[in-house]
Amino acid sequence: MKTHIELTHHPIIPPPLPAGDREIGAQLDFLGMVREMEAGRPIPGLNYEAHEPMALSMMESILTDLALRHPCHEVWIVHRLDFVPVGETALFVRVHSQHRQAALHMMDELIDRIKKDVPIWKRLESVTNNTDCADLFDPARERCAFAIQSSRVNKEQPTRAVALPRG
Amino acid sequence: MKIEVLAFAQVRIDLGFAERVVECSPTETPRAILLKIAPQYILDRSVRVAVNRVYADWDQPLGDAFEMAIIPPVSGG
Numbered sequence: 001m002k003t004h005i006e007l008t009h010h011p012i013i014p015p016p017l018p019a020g021d022r023e024i025g026a027q028l029d030f031l032g033m034v035r036e037m038e039a040g041r042p043i044p045g046l047n048y049e050a051h052e053p054m055a056l057s058m059m060e061s062i063l064t065d066l067a068l069r070h071p072c073h074e075v076w077i078v079h080r081l082d083f084v085p086v087g088e089t090a091l092f093v094r095v096h097s098q099h100r101q102a103a104l105h106m107m108d109e110l111i112d113r114i115k116k117d118v119p120i121w122k123r124l125e126s127v128t129n130n131t132d133c134a135d136l137f138d139p140a141r142e143r144c145a146f147a148i149q150s151s152r153v154n155k156e157q158p159t160r161a162v163a164l165p166r167g
Numbered sequence: 168m169k170i171e172v173l174a175f176a177q178v179r180i181d182l183g184f185a186e187r188v189v190e191c192s193p194t195e196t197p198r199a200i201l202l203k204i205a206p207q208y209i210l211d212r213s214v215r216v217a218v219n220r221v222y223a224d225w226d227q228p229l230g231d232a233f234e235m236a237i238i239p240p241v242s243g244g
Contacts, residue, residue, distance in 0.1 A: 032244050048243065051175055051236055054220040055243075079243060091244045111244060119217070119236070120243025121176035 001067045002074040005059045007052055009082050012089045018096075024073055026100040028107050032091035034084050038124050045085040051119040055079070062113045070106040072097040077110070079120060090122075168193065170229060172200060173236040178214060182237075197235050198225040213240050 034046050076094040084090045097103040170191050174182045197216040217236040
């Protein structure tokens, strides 16, 4: 199985659909995007951080494991880091397989495993306060931690770049 | 020997550092290292440890590991 695993600090633009491989009967694209409302309040986006070497090796390891049960032709995983504005893609996953069931199962289990085990964290950026932003690394535990300067949100606007090669 | 201790997300905030090099012996465990550098820190059961970038047991001796990462609950995607 071919894999393409990447952590990027730039906006994710999904590559064009491949042409020519007549053995591919199913293609799934998943785009996980940042929603505007978190815990009932608007946010400008989310900040992502990662243990990058471990995250990359863990995603490769997860794919090796899942490929035994769900053989696919190719899987792409691209996760964006740093500030991701509302409406933009934080996670892109593409799966190619001969039959739909392998692709559907691969996609479902892969995203579950990423969310459970891959060392990537998101932090909320709130717009409800002009001077501070509440940071929340772990929304499930409602563990609101500390304040940061809201100006950082503006300073860290990402440069526009294509993260994925075309073709 | 020396080991690099990495802290991420909420744990980084709680401990006040992102990385630190610590002198240790191969028989010491990640739990002992954490206790040595942050004696006041209360380790939540949801916090995992990775040794050489693989999830490990808090009570497993470090051996010749080069890195120990403290991993709070992840939230990617």
